[in-house]
Amino acid sequence: xxxxxxxxxxxxxxxxxxxxxxxxxxxxxxxxxxxxxxxxxxxxxxxxxxxxxxxxxxxxxxxxxxxxxxxxxxxxxxxxxxxxxxxxxxxxxxxxxxxxxxxxxxxxxxxxxxxxxxxxxxxxxxxxxxxxxxxxxxxxxxxxxxxxxxxxxxxxxxxxxxxxxxxxxxxxxxxxxxxxxxxxxxxxxxxxxxxxxxxxxxxxxxxxxxxxxxxxxxxxxxxxxxxxx
Amino acid sequence: xxxxxxxxxxxxxxxxxxxxxxxxxxxxxxxxxxxxxxxxxxxxxxxxxxxxxxxxxxxxxxxxxxxxxxxxxxxxxxxxxxxxxxxxxxxxxxxxxxxxxxxxxxxxxxxxxxxxxxxxxxxxxxxxxxxxxxxxxxxxxxxxxxxxxxxxxxxxxxxxxxxxxxxxxxxxxxxxxxxxxxxxxxxxxxxxxxxxxxxxxxxxxxxxxxxxxxxxxxxxxxxxxxxxx
Amino acid sequence: xxxxxxxxxxxxxxxxxxxxxxxxxxxxxxxxxxxxxxxxxxxxxxxxxxxxxxxxxxxxxxxxxxxxxxxxxxxxxxxxxxxxxxxxxxxxxxxxxxxxxxxxxxxxxxxxxxxxxxxxxxxxxxxxxxxxxxxxxxxxxxxxxxxxxxxxxxxxxxxxxxxxxxxxxxxxxxxxxxxxxxxxxxxxxxxxxxxxxxxxxxxxxxxxxxxxxxxxxxx
Amino acid sequence: xxxxxxxxxxxxxxxxxxxxxxxxxxxxxxxxxxxxxxxxxxxxxxxxxxxxxxxxxxxxxxxxxxxxxxxxxxxxxxxxxxxxxxxxxxxxxxxxxxxxxxxxxxxxxxxxxxxxxxxxxxxxxxxxxxxxxxxxxxxxxxxxxxxxxxxxxxxxxxxxxxxxxxxxxxxxxxxxxxxxxxxxxxxxxxxxxxxxxxxxxxxxxxxxxxxxxxxxxxx
Numbered sequence: 001x002x003x004x005x006x007x008x009x010x011x012x013x014x015x016x017x018x019x020x021x022x023x024x025x026x027x028x029x030x031x032x033x034x035x036x037x038x039x040x041x042x043x044x045x046x047x048x049x050x051x052x053x054x055x056x057x058x059x060x061x062x063x064x065x066x067x068x069x070x071x072x073x074x075x076x077x078x079x080x081x082x083x084x085x086x087x088x089x090x091x092x093x094x095x096x097x098x099x100x101x102x103x104x105x106x107x108x109x110x111x112x113x114x115x116x117x118x119x120x121x122x123x124x125x126x127x128x129x130x131x132x133x134x135x136x137x138x139x140x141x142x143x144x145x146x147x148x149x150x151x152x153x154x155x156x157x158x159x160x161x162x163x164x165x166x167x168x169x170x171x172x173x174x175x176x177x178x179x180x181x182x183x184x185x186x187x188x189x190x191x192x193x194x195x196x197x198x199x200x201x202x203x204x205x206x207x208x209x210x211x212x213x214x215x216x217x218x219x220x221x222x223x224x225x226x227x228x229x
Numbered sequence: 230x231x232x233x234x235x236x237x238x239x240x241x242x243x244x245x246x247x248x249x250x251x252x253x254x255x256x257x258x259x260x261x262x263x264x265x266x267x268x269x270x271x272x273x274x275x276x277x278x279x280x281x282x283x284x285x286x287x288x289x290x291x292x293x294x295x296x297x298x299x300x301x302x303x304x305x306x307x308x309x310x311x312x313x314x315x316x317x318x319x320x321x322x323x324x325x326x327x328x329x330x331x332x333x334x335x336x337x338x339x340x341x342x343x344x345x346x347x348x349x350x351x352x353x354x355x356x357x358x359x360x361x362x363x364x365x366x367x368x369x370x371x372x373x374x375x376x377x378x379x380x381x382x383x384x385x386x387x388x389x390x391x392x393x394x395x396x397x398x399x400x401x402x403x404x405x406x407x408x409x410x411x412x413x414x415x416x417x418x419x420x421x422x423x424x425x426x427x428x429x430x431x432x433x434x435x436x437x438x439x440x441x442x443x444x445x446x447x448x449x450x451x452x453x454x455x456x457x458x
Numbered sequence: 459x460x461x462x463x464x465x466x467x468x469x470x471x472x473x474x475x476x477x478x479x480x481x482x483x484x485x486x487x488x489x490x491x492x493x494x495x496x497x498x499x500x501x502x503x504x505x506x507x508x509x510x511x512x513x514x515x516x517x518x519x520x521x522x523x524x525x526x527x528x529x530x531x532x533x534x535x536x537x538x539x540x541x542x543x544x545x546x547x548x549x550x551x552x553x554x555x556x557x558x559x560x561x562x563x564x565x566x567x568x569x570x571x572x573x574x575x576x577x578x579x580x581x582x583x584x585x586x587x588x589x590x591x592x593x594x595x596x597x598x599x600x601x602x603x604x605x606x607x608x609x610x611x612x613x614x615x616x617x618x619x620x621x622x623x624x625x626x627x628x629x630x631x632x633x634x635x636x637x638x639x640x641x642x643x644x645x646x647x648x649x650x651x652x653x654x655x656x657x658x659x660x661x662x663x664x665x666x667x668x669x670x671x672x673x674x675x676x677x
Numbered sequence: 678x679x680x681x682x683x684x685x686x687x688x689x690x691x692x693x694x695x696x697x698x699x700x701x702x703x704x705x706x707x708x709x710x711x712x713x714x715x716x717x718x719x720x721x722x723x724x725x726x727x728x729x730x731x732x733x734x735x736x737x738x739x740x741x742x743x744x745x746x747x748x749x750x751x752x753x754x755x756x757x758x759x760x761x762x763x764x765x766x767x768x769x770x771x772x773x774x775x776x777x778x779x780x781x782x783x784x785x786x787x788x789x790x791x792x793x794x795x796x797x798x799x800x801x802x803x804x805x806x807x808x809x810x811x812x813x814x815x816x817x818x819x820x821x822x823x824x825x826x827x828x829x830x831x832x833x834x835x836x837x838x839x840x841x842x843x844x845x846x847x848x849x850x851x852x853x854x855x856x857x858x859x860x861x862x863x864x865x866x867x868x869x870x871x872x873x874x875x876x877x878x879x880x881x882x883x884x885x886x887x888x889x890x891x892x893x894x895x896x
Binding site: 255257305306308317318331334336350351353355356386397398399400402433451454456458 | 506507508513515516517520522523525529530531540541542543547550582586588619620624
């Protein structure tokens, strides 16, 4: 059962139009650069993307927006790019905004076999409209459901050929939960290592969640805001 | 804000009768040996213990049973000791049995601010009696709530003075979730190290969850079933 | 001439496929690890927090911090991963485990299973069994066909408190390989030297004999 | 003579206590990190997965894999811990963060806050703000007392879509320190050189002047 693929193009061979795809990353940190590029090249359309952010004009999910491959974004914070705003205002793009913690937890629930859970986030706001409310210990909560997705596109720092993953720094962010939540989880790593090279005690994503893995190329790892002392 | 305590006795100075305490460990692996001993010495009574198992006659939670300090056990698998069975049959001890995955998830929920969640475990069994049932995508689930506990007694391998923890092997088990779930989380470690000695990328329990920490002494780390080739 | 527990394990090992993630319960299921075909690779999940469970350690390598769900000392392998109990059952509930094998006291022809509680006797608990049977895509029951009193464990309905509902699809006993189809037991294979009549006699639930019923292939 | 944003940050830094875990929002709140009293130690939580956020890096140490929730490059410290977004919001929802400081467009006298959406304008999203205000035990709003048009941001009721309900207990503005008590604004401190009348005039909601009202202590 080989999980290792040669590159991003081969790893996304069966991603069809109108798929729902989760993409790891926070801002441009920890995003699956190779998989996004391959998806642009493949030209798959009508995508629903679940991702905390939507990239910038010429990088990250912004690249998929430019080519109009995205039908809907499910995110907590968007609009760092002009093309996104243009499409949204022209009704060319659907956007569903979700509190960041709820976004993370709905991914986690999907990967944990939990179909729904109660959360306090958004109570008393428009997020709670049309959602079931319930009081526990005198506090109001709303019911949120697990996401469903066809694919999860994940970026890790190191991964072994069996699919065990280690992330680096804050590039971890949404990647671990999304890795558990895709019907098919495809991972790009900066360093693909042999089985046995990662310490079993230090693995962030156990191999059972990973369906496909490859070593990415030409990482740009762009920084949105370089701030220094 | 010093989290470091000298020993177990000092770390449990405010554990009162009738407290609810979570105790990490699976079988005798990864149990908070020092804290249990200190609790025996302290003589605190009427305890509700949330722990996957209940120890053996002369070790682990078995020590608290022998001294009749436990009023109720909430566990997934118990009765590896004669005293437990005797007290149960004499109605001296209350026992609530919970599927292991639900036990783990109810701890996790407590530490994640999730008051309740739906799970498939136990549907169609006596576990589901008097529990709310709900169908998602054609499958039936039951509603389970987060545990409440006054204290969590945790055993880790290494910990720094700020409270960051690393577990070893399968001694991790219930410890990470319980560490997040105690109103006051008290941790014993085999090795208390200086801040900076643990790699931020390899920490299993971030320090925010830990209220008190100390280096344990005289670890026996008893093995229930030594099996060899 | 019925199968030994080792032979039951051997027969179930034939169900393994390359790349499978497998959870083996205590008892006969544990023995399956000894019979994994050499040309495939499977990963064993231990629900106390290990993926990639290795064999028992040599005496000098026994580690009290490394046990399986049966509380036996074990080893890790190259490629193993360690994690918490919450993560472990996340994997199980989300259906990432390809095959679960566990023992049973009773199985009903509608797929119900009872394996954790005998009313009136000391109840030790369900451990992870209820989570496993509620979520596994593929569950095989490994058990003796009859109990110590000679009574069938394959029943029209379970008499004991259930562990899970409508979840069992295949049973391997010392006498036979049986599938559950349309709420009936379907006899697929008989053990060497065991007659179909003997299996019918030993099965209290409704048993259909498959058209292509054949003898089990066991070394 | 109202406070600068730096002085607002300085004043809020006085609220910090030894051992606090603190989440600082984008804008004025971020500046607070520069004014943490030297005799206490606090741990900054960044909701994208870091506990123990350090200062900006020196140019040669910039790491694209290490940013804060404002997407700025940062550093770790001795004792830092890295984790996933799910773990990060687990901490937040379970009330482990001792103090949250964030900006606002409007605060109502009942503690409601609006800071994420202006109908008719481009909406960028709430990020983690709704999770933070729904669960934090202790929230301070850092903002200018009035908006760019000179209108009060302390209102009888919020006019903009809410971020959270009944959750704000303290507001530090360029003019004053105000608490919310019994669904009214309570003036506790006035900025140096700012009159109580000016604060009353700039506050659209019901404002009570505390008996012990005093001047803010700011260097």
